[in-house]
Amino acid sequence: MVRTGRTPTGSHLVASVTALTCVVALVASGCTGAGTDGFRPGAADAGDPYVPGRGNGGYDVTHYGLDVRYDPASDRLTGRAVITATATQDLSRFNLDLHGLTVDAVTVADARADHRRRDDELVVTPRDGLPRGRQFTVTVDYAGVPDAVTDGELGSGGFLHTADGAVALGQPDSAATWFPVNDHPSDKASYDIAVTVPDGLSALSNGVPGPTNSADGWTTWRWAERAPMASYLSTLVIGNYRVTTGTHAGRPMVTAVAASLPATGGAASSVARTGEIVDFLASRFGPYPFDSYGGIVVADDRIGYALETQSRPVYGPAFFSDDRPDPGVVAHELAHQWFGDSVSLTRWGDIWLNEGFASYAEWLWEEHDGGRTAQRNFEIQYAATDWTQPSVEPGRERMFGTAVYKRGALTVHALRRTVGDDVFFRILRTWTAERAGGNATTSDFVALAERVSGRQLRPLLDAWLVGGSAPTLP
Numbered sequence: 001m002v003r004t005g006r007t008p009t010g011s012h013l014v015a016s017v018t019a020l021t022c023v024v025a026l027v028a029s030g031c032t033g034a035g036t037d038g039f040r041p042g043a044a045d046a047g048d049p050y051v052p053g054r055g056n057g058g059y060d061v062t063h064y065g066l067d068v069r070y071d072p073a074s075d076r077l078t079g080r081a082v083i084t085a086t087a088t089q090d091l092s093r094f095n096l097d098l099h100g101l102t103v104d105a106v107t108v109a110d111a112r113a114d115h116r117r118r119d120d121e122l123v124v125t126p127r128d129g130l131p132r133g134r135q136f137t138v139t140v141d142y143a144g145v146p147d148a149v150t151d152g153e154l155g156s157g158g159f160l161h162t163a164d165g166a167v168a169l170g171q172p173d174s175a176a177t178w179f180p181v182n183d184h185p186s187d188k189a190s191y192d193i194a195v196t197v198p199d200g201l202s203a204l205s206n207g208v209p210g211p212t213n214s215a216d217g218w219t220t221w222r223w224a225e226r227a228p229m230a231s232y233l234s235t236l237v238i239g240n241y242r243v244t245t246g247t248h249a250g251r252p253m254v255t256a257v258a259a260s261l262p263a264t265g266g267a268a269s270s271v272a273r274t275g276e277i278v279d280f281l282a283s284r285f286g287p288y289p290f291d292s293y294g295g296i297v298v299a300d301d302r303i304g305y306a307l308e309t310q311s312r313p314v315y316g317p318a319f320f321s322d323d324r325p326d327p328g329v330v331a332h333e334l335a336h337q338w339f340g341d342s343v344s345l346t347r348w349g350d351i352w353l354n355e356g357f358a359s360y361a362e363w364l365w366e367e368h369d370g371g372r373t374a375q376r377n378f379e380i381q382y383a384a385t386d387w388t389q390p391s392v393e394p395g396r397e398r399m400f401g402t403a404v405y406k407r408g409a410l411t412v413h414a415l416r417r418t419v420g421d422d423v424f425f426r427i428l429r430t431w432t433a434e435r436a437g438g439n440a441t442t443s444d445f446v447a448l449a450e451r452v453s454g455r456q457l458r459p460l461l462d463a464w465l466v467g468g469s470a471p472t473l474p
């Protein structure tokens, strides 16, 4: 993610406390009502203090099949989610995250299941307990007017009703505003997404485009993301867009620019460089990890950021204000396809693993594109850095702060200076290859860097990531 500036407020603190209270209440009541002997409820959250209440335990999702219909005239969404998961414990009941919306019916393994709502939790009790290791399918029919999520310093996200349609987007969570989901990056899954909208509107999402078909004034657009995807990297963009469909390196390339933006301006010319920028990044980070490419520029000013939605980042309009191009933000979001999307966080406290590398990629791109060298950007940023703020475990209110982005990038360059270019880029390529499609932590990165380089690097990385004073220049 890159933000274009936002006024911090303290409102997220209130939201956090409320959400945490609900989770505690849910877990406590869940401890008493287990069904089958030895079977117990799955946890009501992923245990990540940066996103209290988000995610769930007791199962692992492998696939989401989403079929949604959205009518901008009424702002009403109707959906069916078919979720394939495997029980990771003997499971008497489990939760999905769902914000707003009304659930009409839930089945588990084709049998009607009991379901209740507790705030943003959908609590599902299957007719029979699910033994550990059992694969099962949950089908949820739901409908309603989806909500945005406003979260103070973390910005507004979720499902935004726009002038011509809607945009569902947001980090650290947004998916639960339009489908029931295990809403934490530790549980990645593949997706098939069908979106039905009135004829004439575009409906864009992640992955490879499938066939569209129209009937009775409605058109269904289909998208498939086969590689595991974290839920916050899913997106839905509906409205009037100039959509360009082609191929790049033999894979589908779909870019779209809001029709209200200039046809040949800064936004259009920047996303048109997607293929060129991906190829440059692949020459540094290893093969591009997904089977499609793209980018979407939206026109709604409430999207004050760009987000690395998988295979198809979404860019807010402010990056291209006054019709200026901004290939730097494109490089940032595309770098996330390796760092964040393919190799994902296990917990949000390690978000520098996403943002430090994406910010460093901006420096690499700038140097490649004839601008400042990475070394020069490093020197400027080193002089400007507040070393009292750590990159790792920055605190929830600073998860999109300078220490995560800029100090993270400084750390990456310090590593490069220490081990040399050959070993540095071998570390990056080994990381993206070995961890592709999975999750990882800062400790995993340190261990891999030490293994590939044959050197002890923890003291260096500790000093650059979390030390309380300016580290010695390598």
Ligand SMILES: [Zn+2]
Residues within 6 Å of the ligand: 001, 002, 332, 336, 354, 355, 358
């Ligand atoms: Zn980012």
